[in-house]
Amino acid sequence: MKLNETALTVEQLNNxxxxxxxxxxxxxxxxxxxxxxxxxxxxxxxxxxTLKDEAAAISCVxxxxxxxxxxxxxxxxxxxxxxxxxxxxxxxxxxxxxVNTMREAGEGELYRRFLELKDKLEREGLFERKRPIPFxxxxxxxxxxxxxxxxxxxxxxxxxxxxKMNVLFAPAQVQGPTAPQSMIDAIRLQEKCGKADVLIxxxxxxxxxxxxxxxxxxxxxxxxxxxxxxISAVGHExxxxxxxxxxxxxxxxxxxxxxxxxxxxxxxxxxxxxxRFKMDQIARQGLSNAxxxxxxxxxxxALSKPATLIDKKRSDLRQLIVSMENSIQAAMAAAYAKxxxxxxxxxxxxxxxxxxxxxxxxxxxxxxxxVNAAAVAAGDRLELTLSGGRVAAKAESVxxxxxx
Numbered sequence: 145m146k147l148n149e150t151a152l153t154v155e156q157l158n159n160x161x162x163x164x165x166x167x168x169x170x171x172x173x174x175x176x177x178x179x180x181x182x183x184x185x186x187x188x189x190x191x192x193x194t195l196k197d198e199a200a201a202i203s204c205v206x207x208x209x210x211x212x213x214x215x216x217x218x219x220x221x222x223x224x225x226x227x228x229x230x231x232x233x234x235x236x237x238x239x240x241x242x243v244n245t246m247r248e249a250g251e252g253e254l255y256r257r258f259l260e261l262k263d264k265l266e267r268e269g270l271f272e273r274k275r276p277i278p279f280x281x282x283x284x285x286x287x288x289x290x291x292x293x294x295x296x297x298x299x300x301x302x303x304x305x306x307x308k309m310n311v312l313f314a315p316a317q318v319q320g321p322t323a324p325q326s327m328i329d330a331i332r333l334q335e336k337c338g339k340a341d342v343l344i345x346x347x348x349x350x351x352x353x354x355x356x357x358x359x360x361x362x363x364x365x366x367x368x369x370x371x372x373x374x375i376s377a378v379g380h381e382x383x384x385x386x387x388x389x390x391x392x393x394x395x396x397x398x399x400x401x402x403x404x405x406x407x408x409x410x411x412x413x414x415x416x417x418x419x420r421f422k423m424d425q426i427a428r429q430g431l432s433n434a435x436x437x438x439x440x441x442x443x444x445x446a447l448s449k450p451a452t453l454i455d456k457k458r459s460d461l462r463q464l465i466v467s468m469e470n471s472i473q474a475a476m477a478a479a480y481a482k483x484x485x486x487x488x489x490x491x492x493x494x495x496x497x498x499x500x501x502x503x504x505x506x507x508x509x510x511x512x513x514x515v516n517a518a519a520v521a522a523g524d525r526l527e528l529t530l531s532g533g534r535v536a537a538k539a540e541s542v543x544x545x546x547x548x
Contacts, residue, residue, distance in 0.1 A: 154237070155234060157237075158232055158234040158237045159234055161232050161237075162231055162232040162234060165230050165231050165232060165239075166229075166231055168230075171229060171230040172229050173227060173228070173229060173244075174227065174228065174229070174230065174241075175225060175226070175227045176195060176202070176225070176226055176227075176228075176241065177197075177223070177224070177225045177226075177249060178195035178196055178197045178201075178202075178223070178224070178226075179195070179196055179197065179221060179222070179223050179224075180193050180194075180195065180218055180219065180220055180221065180222045180223075180224055181193065181194040181195075181196050181201070181220055181221075182194045182220070183218055183219060183220050188208060189207075189208030189211060189212075190205060190206065190207050190208050190211070191204075191205070191206040191211050191218065191243075192204070192205055193206075193218070195224070195226065195241065202239070202240065202241050203238060203239070203240040203241070204226065204228070204240060204241045204242075204243050205240060205241075205242055205243065206226075206228075206242075206243040206244075206246065207242075210243065210244050210245065213245065214246060215351070215352060216248055216351060216352070218246065222248065223248070223249035224246050224247060224248055224249055225246070225247050225248075225249055226241070226243045226244075226245065226246045226247075227243070227244050227245045228241050228242045228243040228244045228245075229241075229242050229244075230242075247352070248351075248352065254352060254353065254356050254359070255352075257359070258356075258359050258385075258386065261359065261361055261364075261386055262386060262389065264361075265361070265364055265386065265389070265390070266389070270364060270365070270368045270389075270390055271389040271390060273368070273392075274392050274393070275373045275392045276373070276392075277342055277373050277375065277392065277393055277404060277405060278341045278342055278373070279407065280407055280412070281309075281340075281341035281342045281405065281406070282310060282339075282341055283309075283310040283311070283312055283339045283340045283341055284302060284309060284310070284311050284312070284340060284341070284342055284343075284344065284402075284405050284406060285311075285312045285313075285314065285334040285339075285340025285342065285343040285344070285372065286298055286311060286312070286313045286314070286343075286344050287314050287316050287327055287330040287331055287334065287343060287344070287345040287346075288315075288316065288318055288344070288345070288346055288347055288377075288398070289315065289316065289317065289318045289319075289347060290313070290315040292318065292347055292348055293348045293398075294318075294346060294347045294348045294377070294379065294398035295313065295398075297348070297397070297398045297399040297402070298344060298377075298398045298399070298401065298402045299311065300399075301399050301402035301403060301406070302402050302405075302406050305402070305403070305406045305407065305408045305409060306406045306407060306408070306409045307409065308409075309406055310339070312334065312337065312339050312340050314330035314331075314333045314334050315330065316329070316330035318346070318347035318357065319347070319350070319354050319357060320357065321357075323357035323360075324357050324360035324362055324363040325362070327345060327357075327363055327366075328362060328363055328366040331343065331345065331366050331367065331370055331374075332366070334370075334372065335370060335371060335372060340372055341372065341373075342372065342373050342374075342375065342405050343370065343372045343373070343374045343375065344374075344375050344377050344395075344398065344401045344402065344405055345367065345374055345375070345376055345377065345387065345391070346358075346375075346376055346377030346378045346379065346387075346395070346398055346401060347377075347378060347379060347398070348379040348397075348398060349379040349397075350379070355378055355385060358376075358378050358385035358386065358387040358388075359385050359386040359387070360386070360387075361386070363386075363387060363390075364386045364387060364389070364390040365390075367387060367390045367391055368390050373392045373393075374390075374391040374392050374393075375391060375392065375393045375394070375395055375401045375404055375405055376388045376390070376391035376393070376394050376395065376401075377395045377397065377398045377400070377401035379396075379397045379398060496531070499529070499530060499531040500531045502531075504528045504529060504530050505528070505529040506526055506527070506528055506529075507526065507527045507529070508520075508524060508525075508526060508527075509524070509525045509526075509527075511527075514526070517542060517543075517544055517545070518544060520539050520542050521539070521542060522539055522540065522541050522542055523538065523539060524538070524539045525537070525538055525539075526538065526539060
């Protein structure tokens with residue numbers, strides 16, 4: 145579409161303006177601070193309002209999917225910080241901000257510190273270890289306020305699920321500047337007592353500022369260092385706290401934490417009954433199979449006619465002995481024959497047997513064998529080994545035969 149055309153339709157103009165805004169990456173995610181005005185919550189769940197300051201205003205819409213994450217109730221006059229994207233609603237040409245997140249203005253600094261601490265502890269590995277929660281704890285430890293609803297909710301759920309479950313409560317402050325150290329002291333008290341198999345640390349819902357004590361670094365390290373597995377139960381289903389990341393398990397509410405920590409007694413009883421029934425069935429089936437096997441053995445020849453079986457085994461043994469004796473005799477005969485043959489060969493190779501036939505072994509004065517007449521000169525002293533002994537001799541003359 146060219147802007148220098150004679151005329152544009154209104155829709156074309158609005159679409160063009162919308163494209164300009166949506167193609168600007170800086171407007172894809174902007175953070176804006178202002179005061180809420182004309183706030184309306186539609187039956188569909190969408191939120192419509194104006195964000196204004198002393199000099200300007202902008203229309204805003206927050207769709208139901210994003211509005212579900214709000215942790216406070218927006219109202220006119222409240223200062224907030226929102227993030228979203230800028231666009232134009234083509235139908236009426238309305239320029240507006242499509243809001244994804246909204247926080248009260250005072251939360252900005254808290255949230256920044258939260259992100260910095262989260263990044264630091266995550267790099268240290270404090271969020272990686274997740275120990276399993278005991279399936280059937282003997283005692284559940286609770287760290288929360290003694291006056292809050294969280295304690296009541298946890299005890300109510302625990303009693304409903306497992307009426308005889310042991311509970312050990314360590315009271316702590318869960319709001320305000322002294323709350324982190326109070327919770328740390330309560331956790332350490334539970335550790336020192338040594339009775340709890342799992343700890344529930346948390347409180348009921350509240351504003352972001354109320355829950356900020358659970359974003360304390362020392363508290364996160366105390367949770368990580370606890371030898372008892374910890375369930376974090378900060379009563380806010382949408383947002384996570386640093387304590388949630390450091391804990392072995394996170395529950396959205398104290399009641400949910402009790403559900404995770406305490407098994408259901410009746411379900412356990414039912415499960416045990418089912419297992420007992422299955423074990424009984426397996427035992428009965430095993431007994432039936434054993435009885436069938438026993439009956440089969442009783443009807444076998446080995447038990448009904450043992451003498452016959454013994455006679456057969458005895459006959460088989462005799463045949464095996466005879467076969468072994470024949471094999472041994474054959475092997476010995478072959479060995480004797482081979483020995484005789486080797487003896488005759490050794491006799492034939494015996495040099496002294498050759499001497500008996502009139503041959504002699506000739507050595508020079510150095511004791512070296514003389515194997516050729518060319519190695520002897522007239523006058524050389526020789527030693528002759530004959531069949532009956534040795535003879536010293538002297539070569540009078542040497543006569544060489546012609547080579548063929």
